[in-house]
Amino acid sequence: MNIGIPIAVMAMAFMVYTIIMSLQYMFEAPAAALLLPGVDIPGSPVFIPLVSGIIALILLMVVHEFGHGILARVDGVRIKSIGVILLAILPGAFVELEEEDVEKAKRSVKLRIYAAGSIFNMALAVIALVIVMVISSFFIPYAFEYEGIKITSVTSGGPAEGVLQEGMIVSSINGYPVNTKDEYTDLVLNKTKPGDKLTYVTDQGTYTITSTGQLSNESITYPGFRSETYFVVKPEVSRIYGDILPWFLYNVADIGQWVYALNLMVGLFNLLPIKPLDGGIIFEELLGYKLPEKFVTKIVSSVSIVLVGIVAFIIIYSIVPGIIQMVPGIIQMI
Structure with missing residues (x-):
């Protein structure tokens, strides 16, 4: 000290x-x-x-x-x-x-x-x-593979409210495949603008929303939800360690x-x-x-x-x- x-x-x-x-x-x-x-x-x-x-x-x-x-x-x-x-x-x-x-x-x-x-x-x-x-x-790179993004929360009053739901797994947006959160962020920031139609292909169907601008910066697209990379335990890892240990370390x-x-x-x-x-x-x-x-x-x-x-x-x-x-x-x- x-x-x-x-x-x-x-x-x-x-x-x-x-x-x-x-x-x-x-x-x-x-x-x-x-x-x-x-x-x-x-x-x-x-x-x-x-x-x-x-x-x-x-x-x-x-x-x-x-x-x-x-x-x-x-x-x-x-x-x-x-x-x-x-x-x-x-x-x-x-x-x-x-x-x-x-x-x-x-x-x-x-x-x-x-x-x-x-x-x-x-x-x-x-x-x-x-x-x-x-x-x-x-x-994590050894034990998991990426299969899209998972919607973790839908913001109240945002464009996605009432359309997309928490827990949905998104595999593509406007025809572009997304495997990780970084790919999704790059796609939204560089290939869309506020007011654009965004079509999400999810594990529960296909949905379209109209984006707005972020409260902090109206020039940046705001779809109105938060997400994270969707991980799946690799089959070969699951056979050796099961699913509990990989997910325990992921949560740690x-x-x-x-x-x-x-x-x-x-x-x-x-x-x-x-x-x-x-x-x-x-x-x-x-x-x-x-x-x-x-x-x-x-x-x-x-x-x-x-x-x-x-x-x-x-x-x-x-x-x-x-x-x-x-x-x-x-x-x-x-």
Whole structure:
């Protein structure tokens, strides 16, 4: 964690730069994601599957909070309580340190404890990435073959709603065969435009929809559903290993990619110099080395207000149009 402190500070600077620079691209191609498993917002670049997302969130929160707790105990700071909670289906974790011990601790000790959560998240992200790369590079090409794309969800209010359904296997679009998600993405982006008729040949029949433009970029075709490559276990692999082991490792890789993505994104976001995020507390401690407390408080408060405003603008400008598009479908379900 002595090494983790400068890593956390560099990550903080990187995140501030990224957030500020993102304003430059917001009006051209707004893109922000709501990190809620199972919630598919039209126009959002990310959709987190429910089961994989919840498992990734559990690992994220437990590793983050226990990271704070472990470093606290290493540095002699007592813990009042530590544990995990469940709010509806969303997991959570918490650690409560003995305030008297924290106040007495050296700044270096505080920095190690405050940085530990995000550093533990980033370490878990690296471990998950290695696992995913090994399985995806060696085992999946050996064990599986590709037979089209599978529709994983149909976006509410999109062109495909009421026509295509979740679970359909698509083998061709407008006469062009598609075997993988990459082939499908290349076909949609390079050979179609908003307003085109798209004819899908599926395992349940042939269907035609009229595409629209993406919420974030009206010039890019938007069919209104999400998909993934449809894998089938190779017969020779099935004879040797059966179907359970190949699909188990495939699901490990799928969960691993969300463990990687969420731990990296949340770990970095948490290092923004915004109180009460860990990054804000670290920023405050660093300023306290050289500046009087009254100046530190003003600087941290001002930076926090500016960055919260930028983040709020990005979220509202990017996500609210998609949420509004979901309203008719939600009302219909109710």
